[in-house]
Amino acid sequence: MSEPDSQSQEQIAVVLPDGSELEVDADATVEDCAYEIGPGLGRDTVAGKLDGDLVAKEAPVYDGVDLEIVTDQSDEYLDVMRHSASHCLAQAVERLYDEDEVKLAIGPPTDEGFYYDFDNLDIDEEDLADLEEEIEEIVAEDYEIEREDVSIEEAEKRLADEPYKLELLEEFADENDTVSFYKQGEWEDLCAGPHVDSTGEIGVVKLLEIAGAYWRGDEENPMQTRIYGTAFENESDLEAFLERKEAAEERDHRKIGNEMNLFSIQDVTGPGLPLYHPPGKTVLKELEDFVENLNEDAGYDYVETPHVFKTDLWHRSGHYENYADDMFIFDVGDDEFGLKPMNCPGHAAIFQDQSWSYRDLPIRYAENGKVYRKEQRGELSGLSRVWAFTIDDGHLFIRPDQIEREVEGIMDMITDVLDTFDLEYEMALATRPEKSVGSDEIWEEAEEQLENVLEKRNLDYDLEEGDGAFYGPKIDFAFEDAIGRSWDGPTVQLDFNMPERFDLSYVGEDNDEHRPVMIHRALYGSYERFFMMLIEHYEGRFPLWLAPEQVRVLPISDDNLGYAHRVANEFDAFRVEVDGRDSTLERKIRAAHDDRVPYQIIVGDDEEEDGNISVRDRFEDQEYDVEIDAFRSHLEREVEEQRTQPDFLQD
Template identity: 45%
Template sequence: MITVTLTDGSQRTYENALSVSDVAMDIGPGLANAALAAKVDGEMVDLSYVVDKDIQLAIVTPSSPEGLEVVRHSTAHLMAQAVQRLYPDVQVTIGPVIEDGYYYDFATEAPFQEEDLAKITAEMKKIVKEKLPVERFEMSRNEAVTYFESKGEKYKAEIIRDIPESETLSLYKQGEFTDLCRGPHVPNTGKLKVFKLMKVAGAYWRGDSNNEMLQRVYGTAWTDKKDLKEYLFRLEEAEKRDHRKLGKRMELFHFQDEAPGMVFWHDRGWSIYQSIQQYMRAKLNGKDYKEINTPSVVDYSLWEKSGHADKFGDDMFTVESEHKQFAMKPMNCPCHVQVFNQGLKSYRDLPIRLAEFGSCHRNEPSGALHGLMRVRGFVQDDGHIFCQESQIGAEVSEFIDFLHEVYKDFGFNEIIYRISTRPEKRVGSDEIWDKSEKALADALDDKGIAWEELPGEGAFYGPKIEFSLKDCLGRVWQCGTIQVDFSMPNRLEASYIDEQGDKQVPVMLHRAILGSFERFIGILIEQHAGNLPLWLAPTQVAVLNITGQQAEYAEKIGQTLKNKGFRAIFDLRNEKIGYKIRQHTLTKTNYLVIVGNKELDEETITVRSHDGKDLGSMNLESLIQLLDQQVKDKI
C-alpha cells in the first residue's frame, strides 16, 4: 500500500502506483481542474509525477506563489514556441522567471521591433487554444547536445556542454517545441491565459560584452486578469513617479557623460540631502555615536589586508602615485578600524560607536547604472560598533529600535527582515560564523520579529540582517543592514584590554540605516511622487504677488518665513499669477502664499497647498504655527 499524507494531515492510501494528477482527481474534480503542479516531500514536481511510495503531498494551485512561478515559467516556453513558429530561423537560448514575469533571449539576424510583440502575442493565444499537452522526458547530456545541434540550436547545445557528462537532463515538449528545463510546468498550454509581452531589449550572450548581441523579450504572466490589471497600474504609477524624470522637473540633480554614475546635485536637491544628513546627525548624537571622517583614497595594501581587494578588486577605482598603488574606498570599514586603533582601549570604553557620512566609489558596470538608484559615487550613513562578544545582543537590539524610529519618521512602516548567512567564499572559522548567525537570530527572536533566511548571502566577513522597506507600490527596497564581524578586527590588528589585563580582539558590528543617501533620496522621491513631506521639501513655501503693488509686502512675508527657519522664496516676477502657480506646482512646492490688494490692505495672506486645496485667508502667524507643527510631526 502507498500512503499519501496531505497538507491538512489527512491521508489517502492506494494499492498501486499512480500519478499526482490521479491523486488530485481522487481528492476532488475541482482541485484536479485547478492543479498546476505539486510538491512531493517538499520538492516541486509535475502533475505527471508517479507516486510509488509513501509521500507528503501538496497540490500547487494558481492561488499559491509556487503556482504563479510555474505559470510564468510555462509562459516563457509558450512565448519561445510562438517566436519559433513565426520566425523559424530564430534560436532559443535562455529564458528564466524574474520578478513579476520572465524573459527569453533569442538569437536572430533581424532585431525584433515593438510591433513584433503583437504578432507573438497573437500566436501565443493560438497555442493556448490548442491546449497542447506539456510532456516531460529525459536525455543523457551527450544525447541532448546531439539533439539540439541537429535542430541548429548551437546556443542551447553550448549550455548543455557545460553540464557534467554524467547528468541526466530533463526536457519539456509541447507540440513541435522542445526545450531543456528542470520544470515543473503546467499540464497543458490551455492553463496559460493571462499574460502580456512588455518590451524588447538587447542582451549579450551569457552577459558577456565580448559575445554576440541577442534579442531579449520581456513578458509578465499572472493567474487572473485582476492581478495583471493591478500590475500594469503599478507600472504606470511607477513611470509617473520615476525619480529621474521628477528630479529633472523639480530641478534637483542631473547626470552627464563626463562623470558617469556621479550625481550633480542642484541647490534644491542638495537641500533634501542636507535635511536628511542633519536629521541623521541629530539622531546619531542622541545614540552616543562619535562622528568621524576618513580619507577617500587609501593605500591599496590596506584593502589587501582587510580582504576587500580579493573580494572587490575588480570594482575598485585605483590610482598610482610615486610608484605606489592607491584605491578610492568602496566602503568605510577598514578606515574605521584605523581610527579605533589609535590609542589603547579598555573593556570599560566599549562599546565604541563610530559613524561617518562616508564618501565611497565603486566601478559599477555602465549598463547597470540607473539614476540615483545605482551610482558609482555615493555617501553612506555608515557606522561601526566595536564591542565585546557579550554586548552583541544588546547592541543589535538597540540598533533595531533606532532603525524603526528613523523609518517611521520617513513614512515607512512595513519592513521585511532577512538574515543572510555564510557565503561559500568567506573568512573566519565555522565556529565564529555559528556564533555570529545565532546572535542576529536571537536579537530578532527576542523582539518577536518574524524573519526569513537568505542562505549564502552574507558578506565575506560575517552574516547580516537586511532590513527592506516596502513602498506604496508594493516594491521592496533593501536599505538597512547590521553585520556581525569577528574577522576584520583581527585582520587589521584591533584590540582592547579586558578585565584581566589581557589583550582581546573586539567584535565589529557594521551598520547602516538608509544605505546610500543617493539611493534613499531616489526611493523617497518615488514613494511621494515628488510631493515630499514639509520637513524634507526643498522649497516649503513660495510667496507670490499678483501685481507690483504687493511686491514689498510679499518680500516682507517671505523674509519673515526665512528668518523663522523655513525654506521660503518670494516670486516677484512680472508674470500672471496663474503662470506662477503652475510653475511652483510643477516643482512640488508645499505651500503657495498669494497676496493681492485685499491681502495687502487687511495684512493677511491666502494660502494654497501643493495639491491645489485652498486653505483660505489667514494671518502669517497662523501659517507659521501650521508649518511648525507639520515639521515637528514629520508630516
C-alpha cells in the same frame, strides 16, 4: 512517477516543512516523494524546492535535504507558469520570424514576470501585439510540455545552430552527463525547468516592452533584444498588476527627478555616476542632517576615510577575493589601488591604530562614505543601481556582553527613521549559514541576544535560518512604499570575521587580550537608494522639512511684487521663492502645484492693505486673512516635528 523496485533499496531521509522526516529510495525524485506523502499531492505536484531552490518535479532528492512540494496553490507556482510563458514567447518569435536567423539566448522568470533574450531579431513595440496573439494560439493549443533528458552529445546535435545555447551547454557538461530539454508542439529548448504540464495551464500573458541586453550581462558581449512580459492566472490579477505598473511609472524617480531638477546621469560624466543638482542636494543634506543628529545623540564619533586604498587593505579584509570583479582597480607605479566598495575596512584600520581597554568599549564610528562598485552597465538604473553611492555607515566595536544593549540602541535609531517617514516595515532574524566563521559559542550567544532584543520589544519577525552573513547573524528590515512595493531597508549585522582579519583586540578586565565584536549598521542603506524610494513614495511631494522649495510667494500683479518680497523676507528661515513672472495668478498657482511646492502664499491688494497673507497648500485648499506670524509659527512646528504632509489648512 517511477515504478517502485520490488527489491530492497538504499533509503535516504528528506526533511519536510513541518520538520518531520520522510524515508524514500535513494534514487527518488521530488514527485516520488510527493506520491509517498499522498497520491493527491503526487498528482498535484508541479515542482519542488530543495534547500530553498526551485527545481523540476523530476529532480532527484538527496539525504537530509529540506523538501517543499510546489502545487498550483503555492506562491512559487506563478514563477513556474511564467517560465513556461517565456518558452511560449520564444516559440511565437520563431513562428513569426526567420528561425534560421533568430538565435535563442535565455528566458527566465522574474519577480514581475519573465523575459527572453534573442539575437538577430529586428522587432519594435508595434510588433508585440502580433506576438501576443501568437502566444494566445500556443496556449489555446494546449500542447503538452514534455521533459526529455539527453546526453551531452545528443544535445550538441540539437543545438548545432544555437551558439548561445551551446555556450550554456559547455557549462552544464562540466557537471552533468545529461541535460534536459522541454518540448511543446514543434518547439523545444534546452532548459532545467521547472514548467507546468501543458501550455493550456498558462493563464493570461501580456508583453510589456523591448530593451537591449548584453549576453550574460557583459558589455564586451553582443547586444541582444530582450522582450519583457508577464503572466497571471486570470485577467483580474493581470489588470491589478498593470494598474500598479502604471502607478509606478507615474512615480518613476527618473521622470520626477528630471521634472524637479533633482539629479542627472549624463553620458559625458559616465554611467552610474549621479550628479546632484541644487534641489536634489538640498533633500540629501536634510537626510544627512537627520542621521547626523541621531548619531550624535547615540554617541557616535564621525570619521572619514579616502575614496581609494591600496589593495593590500582589500586583501586583508577579504574583499579582494570576493569583490575584485566588481571593484575599480588601477596601478600607480608599482602599487595596485582600488576605489573602496565598502567603508568597513577603513574603520577597522582606524580602530586597529590604537590600544583599547574594555573600559573604552563600545567604540562607535560613523561616516557618510562614498563607495564604488562596478555594476554591469546593463544593470544600471537611475539611482537604484549606480557605480557611485553613499552609505550612512556605522561600525561599532564592542565586547560580547554589550551586543544586546548596542543592538537595542541601533533598533531605536532605525525605528525612529522608519517612523519619521511613516513607513510600514517587517523584520527578519537571519541566523548562521552553513559556511561561517567564529565559534559555536559566540554564534549561539549572538543569535540569542538578537532574538532577545526582538522578543523584549514584542516585535513580529520572520526567522530566516541559515540566511545570516558568513561573518555573523543579522536583523534585516524591509519596508513598504505608498503603492505596496517592498524595499530592502536598514540592517544590523554582527561580524566576527573582520576583527579576526585585522587582528583587532582590547585588553579585558583580566589583563588579557580579547577579540571585539564588530557591528555593521545602516539606517537608510545607501542615500541613493533611499532617496530614490522617497521620490517614488511621495511622488516628489516631499514633506515640508525635506522639500527643496518649501514656500512660494505669488503676487497677484506686478503692483504687489514689492510686498511679495517683503513677505518672503519674513520667511527667510525657510526655503522660499517669489514668482515674479509676468503671468496670471492661475498659471503661477499651476506652476507651483506642478513643482510640488508644499505651500503657496498669495498676496494681492487686500493682503498688502491688511498686512497679512492668503495660504494655499498642495491639496488646493486655501485660507484667507492669515497672520504672517501665525503661519511662520506653524511652519516652524511642522519642520521641527518632521510631519509627513503639509497640514496648516487641516488643523
